Every structure is written in C-alpha cells, then in structure tokens.
Amino acid sequence: MKTFVLSTLISVAALGNSFAGTAPIDPSNEKKNATALKETAAFHQHNMVTLYNQYDLAEARIKTSRGNHAELDRDHKFFVGLYQQDIANGIRVEQSKKAIEEINARYAKLHAERDAYEAKEIAKLQKHLDVALKKEEKAFNKATKALSKTVSAAR
Template identity: 85%
Template sequence: MKTIVLSTLISVAAFGNSFAGTFNDPSNDKNNVTTLKETVAFHQHNMVVLYNQYDLAEARIKASRGNHAELERDHQFFVGLYQQDIADGIRVAQSKKAIEALNARYAKLHAERDTYEALEIAKLQQHLKVALKKEEKAFAKAQKALSQTVIAAR
C-alpha cells in the first residue's frame, strides 16, 4: 500500500512539474536569464580560482625545501670558506680543488632541482587541464540547459 501511495505522489509531482513548465511566463524568462548570468559568473569564478590555485602551487614547488636560492646560498657559503683559506694562504691548492668540486656538485644539484621542478609542474599542469575540462563540461551542460530560455527571452 505504501508503495502505491509513494508512486502516485511521485507521478503527480512529476506531472505537475512538467505541466507548470509549459506556461510561458515573462518573469520566469527573466529568472532563467538571471540564472544563466549567475551560472556564467560562477564558472568564470571557478576558472579564476583554478588558475590562482595553479599559480600558488607552482610557487610552492619553486619555493620548497632545496630550491635554487637555498642551493646557491649553501654554495656561496662553502666556496667562501675555501676562498678565505686561499686568502689566508692556508691549503691553497687543496682549497682550489675543493672549490672546483663544489662548483661541479652544485651544478649537478641545480640540474636535479630543475628536473624535479619540471616534473612537478608537469603533474600540476595535468591536474589543471583535467579540472578545466571538467569545468568546461559543467558549463556546457548548464549552457545547453538554459539556452532555450535565452532564445525565448530575446
């Protein structure tokens, strides 16, 4: 008995909704145009948020531990120690070799950091691409649903 009552109520509600949509009320058209404008604004806002999140994540990757600035500071510090030894005349030949070794080591570390950042940013770009495609599909769906009301409002 409950099933029959529920199915009847659902049928009546569905029929009432379809019947209510058949009347062409001018205020309803205005509401639909307003809804479309709000939908466009919503999706534009989402796009801006996605790009802002991308920019923040990219900056976070570039500023993470072991970034180029930190590597350069460490490099300058250690080279400075050996240059001080050279200036003081202590272990000159060994200090020059150590500076060359440091230069090679830090050049390698910078190259590794470039590779790491490139890979992380590529992943980030892929995530952005997926999110933008999802947003594009949602916008197209909303646009299609409301396109008839825009045409009717003109």
C-alpha cells in the same frame, strides 16, 4: 443527443486543458532564465579563477620548497667562501682551488636536478589544472544547454 453533447463537452474540456498546459511567453520567465544563465557563467568563471589561483600557489610552493635554487646558491656561496678564506690566508691553496672546482661541479649538478624536479612537478600540476578546467567547461556547457532548452521550450 445527450451523449453527443456530453462527448463534445468532454472534448472541449480536454482541448482547453491541453492549451492551458502550454504557457504563453512570459517576459519574467525569460528574465529569470537570463539571470540564471548569468549566475551560472559567473559561478563557473569564479571556479576557473580559483583553479588558476590554486595552480599559482602550488607552483610557488614547489619553487620555494626545501632544496630550492636559493638554498642551493646560499650553501654554495658558504662553502666556496670557506675555501676562499683559506686561499686568502695562504692555507692549502691548491687543495682549496681543487675543492672549489668540485663544489662548483656538485652544485651545478644539484641545480640541474632541482630544475628537473620542478619541471616534473609543474607538469603534473598543469595536467591536473587541464583536467579541472575541462571539467568546469563541461559543467558550464551542460548548464547552458539546460537553460537554452528551458528558454526554447517556453517559446
């Protein structure tokens, strides 16, 4: 009889401990999870805004780097201006006209090369941005899954 009572007490104690292990739905715990989810979303949103800002800065840096279109236009205008002064003064008119045509062709080619360079560099930037955004998306999805599991486990 003592063993029966003792085994019953042990079973009741074990059963009580198993029920004590499952937490009842705690509204403050749900509030913490919701707050954590909001903070996680805000964190990843901030990271994405930062990535876009960095992309914009890098793109501007490429477009204003040495040899950009504005510099090419400035140089073109200067050299053509020199030959136009010669034409206006009546010095080597035919040679100056021919030189202006050569300068125009050269700078058209330089502009095309610059366009190709910028397009190539911007394509690289876009690829890096895409990779970084996908990485952020994965991290965000992972965090939301973890938080949703803790919410569903609490219920």
